[in-house]
Amino acid sequence: MGKEQPKFFGGIHPTDGWDKALTADKKIISYVPESVRICMKQGLGPACTCVVKPGDRVEQGQIIGESAHFMSAAIHSSVTGTVVAADDQFCEIKTEACNLVDEAATYYKEWADVSAFTRDTVIEQLEKGGLVGMGGAGFPTHLKYETKDQITHVLINAAECEPFLSCDEHVMLEQGMAVLNGVQLLKKAAGAEQAVICMEDNKAHCKEYLEFLLKGHETGISIVLLPTRYPQGGEKQLIAATMGVEIPTGKLPSSVGAIVSNIQTAKAAADMVLGNRPLISRCITITGDVQEPGNYLVPLGTDIGELVRAAGDVKNPKNKVILGGPMTGRCIGEDLTAEQITKVTGESVSKVSGGLVVLAGTHTAESGCIRCGSCEDACPAGLTPFKIDAAMRKENISLCQTLNATECIGCGCCSYVCPSKRELTHTIVTARDTVRMKLREEATRG
Amino acid sequence: MDRELYNPHLRTKKTTAGIMGDVCLALVPAGIGAVVFFGIQALLLITVSVCTCILAEALWQILHHKTVTIRDYSAIVTGILIAFNVSSTTPIWVIILADIFAIIVVKQIFGGIGSNVFNPALVGRLFIMLVYPAKMMSYVMPMDVDTVAGATVLSNIKHGGEAGFSLMDAFLGKIPGALGETSALLLLIGFAYLVIKKEVNVMVSLSFFATVLLLTVIAGQDPLYHLFSGGLILGGCFMLTDYNFASRKGNWILGVLAGAIVVVMRVLGSFPEGVCYAILIVNCMSVLLEQLKQKHIYGMEEGR
Numbered sequence: 171m172g173k174e175q176p177k178f179f180g181g182i183h184p185t186d187g188w189d190k191a192l193t194a195d196k197k198i199i200s201y202v203p204e205s206v207r208i209c210m211k212q213g214l215g216p217a218c219t220c221v222v223k224p225g226d227r228v229e230q231g232q233i234i235g236e237s238a239h240f241m242s243a244a245i246h247s248s249v250t251g252t253v254v255a256a257d258d259q260f261c262e263i264k265t266e267a268c269n270l271v272d273e274a275a276t277y278y279k280e281w282a283d284v285s286a287f288t289r290d291t292v293i294e295q296l297e298k299g300g301l302v303g304m305g306g307a308g309f310p311t312h313l314k315y316e317t318k319d320q321i322t323h324v325l326i327n328a329a330e331c332e333p334f335l336s337c338d339e340h341v342m343l344e345q346g347m348a349v350l351n352g353v354q355l356l357k358k359a360a361g362a363e364q365a366v367i368c369m370e371d372n373k374a375h376c377k378e379y380l381e382f383l384l385k386g387h388e389t390g391i392s393i394v395l396l397p398t399r400y401p402q403g404g405e406k407q408l409i410a411a412t413m414g415v416e417i418p419t420g421k422l423p424s425s426v427g428a429i430v431s432n433i434q435t436a437k438a439a440a441d442m443v444l445g446n447r448p449l450i451s452r453c454i455t456i457t458g459d460v461q462e463p464g465n466y467l468v469p470l471g472t473d474i475g476e477l478v479r480a481a482g483d484v485k486n487p488k489n490k491v492i493l494g495g496p497m498t499g500r501c502i503g504e505d506l507t508a509e510q511i512t513k514v515t516g517e518s519v520s521k522v523s524g525g526l527v528v529l530a531g532t533h534t535a536e537s538g539c540i541r542c543g544s545c546e547d548a549c550p551a552g553l554t555p556f557k558i559d560a561a562m563r564k565e566n567i568s569l570c571q572t573l574n575a576t577e578c579i580g581c582g583c584c585s586y587v588c589p590s591k592r593e594l595t596h597t598i599v600t601a602r603d604t605v606r607m608k609l610r611e612e613a614t615r616g
Numbered sequence: 617m618d619r620e621l622y623n624p625h626l627r628t629k630k631t632t633a634g635i636m637g638d639v640c641l642a643l644v645p646a647g648i649g650a651v652v653f654f655g656i657q658a659l660l661l662i663t664v665s666v667c668t669c670i671l672a673e674a675l676w677q678i679l680h681h682k683t684v685t686i687r688d689y690s691a692i693v694t695g696i697l698i699a700f701n702v703s704s705t706t707p708i709w710v711i712i713l714a715d716i717f718a719i720i721v722v723k724q725i726f727g728g729i730g731s732n733v734f735n736p737a738l739v740g741r742l743f744i745m746l747v748y749p750a751k752m753m754s755y756v757m758p759m760d761v762d763t764v765a766g767a768t769v770l771s772n773i774k775h776g777g778e779a780g781f782s783l784m785d786a787f788l789g790k791i792p793g794a795l796g797e798t799s800a801l802l803l804l805i806g807f808a809y810l811v812i813k814k815e816v817n818v819m820v821s822l823s824f825f826a827t828v829l830l831l832t833v834i835a836g837q838d839p840l841y842h843l844f845s846g847g848l849i850l851g852g853c854f855m856l857t858d859y860n861f862a863s864r865k866g867n868w869i870l871g872v873l874a875g876a877i878v879v880v881m882r883v884l885g886s887f888p889e890g891v892c893y894a895i896l897i898v899n900c901m902s903v904l905l906e907q908l909k910q911k912h913i914y915g916m917e918e919g920r
Contacts, residue, residue, distance in 0.1 A: 179912075179914075184624075184626050185626070333626060406914055406915065410914070416914055416915045417915050418915050418916075418917075419913075419914075419915035419916050420915075421915075490621075490625055492623075492625050496623075496624060496625045496626045497623065497624040497625070497626065498623055498624070499623060499625065500623065501621040501622075501623070501625060504621075527625075529625055529626075534627070534631070535683075537632055537683075537685060537688060537729070538632075538685065538727075538728050538729040538730045538731065539730045540632055540635075540690075540729055540730040540859045540860065541730050541859060541860050541861075541863070541864075542635075542859045542863045542864075543863050543864030543865065544630075546864060546865070546911075547864075547865060550914065551913060551914045552911050552912050552913040552914050552916075553911075553913065554911065574913050574916070577913055577914060577915065577916070582623055582624030583624075585622070585623075585624050585627065586624050586626060586627055586628055587628050587630075588627075588628075589628070589630045589631050589632045589634070589635055590631075590632050590730075591627060591631070593622050595622065595623060595624060596622040
C-alpha cells in the first residue's frame, strides 16, 4: 500500500470481465485437423516461397517456406504428411501424424539449466525456429534480440488486455514451467539482468502460480500486476507502466533498454531451444457467440471454420467474425456459420492469431462529432483524435502531421468511446500512414 | 471496405442521442416548475419552441439533401433552452423567430451539431432581444401571472436597492424572471442527474459559480442573490457546459472567465443581466484555449 500503482495515461475499460469468463475455466484442448493449410505470409515480412511441391512427404518441423528477406521468418510444416497443394500463398498438407506437446520433455516440468547456452546460440535457434512475435505484430524475434543497445529489462507481455481472449492466461496456467524456461532463454538472448512478466491484475492467480514455480530458483525473473485497462498490453504502454519511462518518438523499445515479447513467444522459445521444435503450433481462443467457447492448441494452418465447428458452431447467424481480439482484430466476414467461414474466408491459424471472436452483429450509423472530447481522454498516445479525424476528412495532410497523427498506435480506444460512432481509428490510422509515407518521400527526395 | 468491418468491433453503449436525451430529462423538473409558476402559457411556449426547432432542423436538412438528425434530440434541447430563456409574456411568433434563427443561422449554416461556433439557444434569445426588446423585458410574478413585476431581483440590486425578494424565494423560484431560470432548486436537481450520469463537465460549472461568488463578495454585494437569480444557474449548468465548448479537460478555465465577465457586467455594466453575453464570449474563447493547450504526447519532449 502507499506505493502508487504504475500506469499509463488514457485507455478504456471496454468490458467488465464477462467476456473473459466465457473461457476462464476451460482447459486448453489439443486439436489436430485432417489437413492443414499453412499461409506463406506469416508476420511482418513479405511472403515466403514454398519449397515443397504437391506429392512430397514432409516431416513435422521440416522447412516448407523460405525467404531471402530479413523480415520474413522461415515457415515449418506443422504436421507430418503429404503435400496436397502448394502455391505462392498456401501449402496444404494432409495430416498423418502430429505431435502438439512433447509430454516427455523435461522443460515442461522442471526448471532448466540454461548456463550452457550463450546469447548467440539462443538467438540462432530462435531464427532457425522461425519465431516471430506471437502477440500479433509478427516481428521476427531474433532481429529484436540482435540489438546493439544495452538491454536492462526483458518485458514478457502477458497483459492480454484484449477483451475475450484468454489463451495467454491458459498457457501460463497449464504450461507454466515451459513459459518460465522460455523467459530464462529470452533474458539470456537479450543479455539482460532482469526479466519481468507483466500481466493485468485480473490474472493474479497466474502470478501466484508462476511465483510458486519460481520458488527456490535464483532467477532474475519477477512478475508484476498492472491495472486491468486496455491497452495495457500495448508495447509503449507496457513500458510506461512497468518502467516509468516513455519510448522517445520514432525509437524502438531498446532505446530505453527494454525488449517486449509476448508470453507465448517465450514459451515457443523454450520449445525451440530446449525441445528442438520450431514454431509449428500455438494456443488460440475461440470465443464469443459460439456454443462452446474454449482455448485450443492447434498446429499452424488449422482451418478457422473447422475450429469454430469444434467449438459447437456460431449461436446466431447474424454476427461478425473477428480474427484476433475485438479491439484490434480484423473482421473476416459477417453473418457466417462455421461452414461458411471455411468456404468464404479460407483463413487458417497463423503464428500471430491469438483469437477468433464471434460477436453479435451491431452497426450504428456515424453522426456529427459533438466535440465531447471522450476520444482525447481515452487516447493512450495523447492525441486529439477528433481533430485529426476532421483534418483527414478534409484531406488536410499537413494538419494531420501537425496534430502528430504519426504517433497513433491504432488501439481503437477513440472509436470505442465515441458517442457519435465515428470511425476515428480508421481515419486516424489512414492519416498516420499517409503522413508517414509523405515523410518517407520527403526524406528520399532529400 | 464496408465501414462495418472497421475495428474496433466493440463500441460503447453511449450515444449522442442518449446524452441529449439525458439533458432533456434533466430539464424536465425546471420545465414543470415553469408551468406551475407561469401557467399554461409556459407550456405553450415550451411546446411551440421545441416543435419549431425540430421542424426547422428537419426542413433545412431535407432541403439540403442531408441526413435528417432530429433523432439525436439536440434540436429539442435547443428548443427547451430558448423557451427557458424568455419571459412568459413573450408572444408565440417571437419565440418561433428565435428558434428558426438558432437552428438555421447559428447551428445548421455552420455545419450542424458540433460545428456551431456559438450556443444556438443563447444567440436565438439574443436575436429576439435585440429585435424586439420591448416584448422581452416585461416579466410577471410567478403564481400570479396577471401582476406585472416592476423589476427583477437583479435590476433591484442594480439600482442600489433591496433585492425585494427573500433568498429562499429566489432559490425556490418565486421571483419574476424567464420561464426556466427562476428556480435554482429545480435546475440543480436536473444538473445533479447529469453529474451522476457523468454527462457534464462539472468543473466548468463549479469554477463558474465559484468565480461569481468570490467576485461578488469582493464587489461588496450579496453573492447568494447573484447566484440564485437571473440566468446564472441555468446558464452555468446547461449552457456553459455545452459539449461543443466545455466538455474537455482543462476547460474549467472557461468557467472562471465566464464568471468574471458576468460579475463585471452585472456590477459595472449597464444591464442587470450578463450570463448570456458571458457565455457567448467564452464560446469564442474556447477556440483560443484549444490553440493554447499543450498536450503531452507519448514519447515526445514537452514544448515541441
